[in-house]
Amino acid sequence: MKHLFYLFAVVLALASCNNPDGNNEGNIPIDSSIQQKDSSPTPSKQHAKKKADSTYYYEPSMSILTGTLMEDEFFGAPGYGATPDKDAKEKQWILYLDNPINVKPAKDSDKGLDAKNKIDKITLIVDKKSSKFKNNIGKTIKVKGKLFPAETGHHHTAVLLGDAEMVK
Secondary structure (H helix, E strand, O other): OHHHHHHHHHHHHHHHHHOOOOOOOOOOOOOOOOOOOOOOOOOOHHHOOOOOOOEEEEOOOOEEEEEEEEEEEEEOOOOOOOOOOOOOEEEEEEEEEEEEEEEEOOOOOOOOOOOEEEEEEEEEOOOHHHOOHHHHOOOEEEEEEEEEEOOOOOOOOOEEEEEEEEEO
């Protein structure tokens, strides 16, 4: 008898799941492509994670950035990808930023540098021979250095970080 009671309770629970309103109007199947409006309250902006200021400045300002370190390979001279069979291969350390940034000239800068927006990856300029960077490929790291815009065909991101050092 006890088992019969539990079976009845399970069947009743399943039936109420299929018809949550408890009414028997038509038993119309619900189209899963139609989304119902969620009546739950939306979290207020004050509870959302606040992003840090995403504006950085070119050298001489020092910048600290966080992201995932990768070693990417690019085509080099003579054609930088135009003649793949003849082009050299260049490996560079690229920091894929956690959040995109905007980079602009410092207020007191006399160079005619252009602002760059929504930068999501940056080439790190480091001394590879004496670097600890190679042990951190694929990991999230924090680095400091001086930002500058791409200037040559060897620069494969719009912005680079010179004199890059890891920060704890």
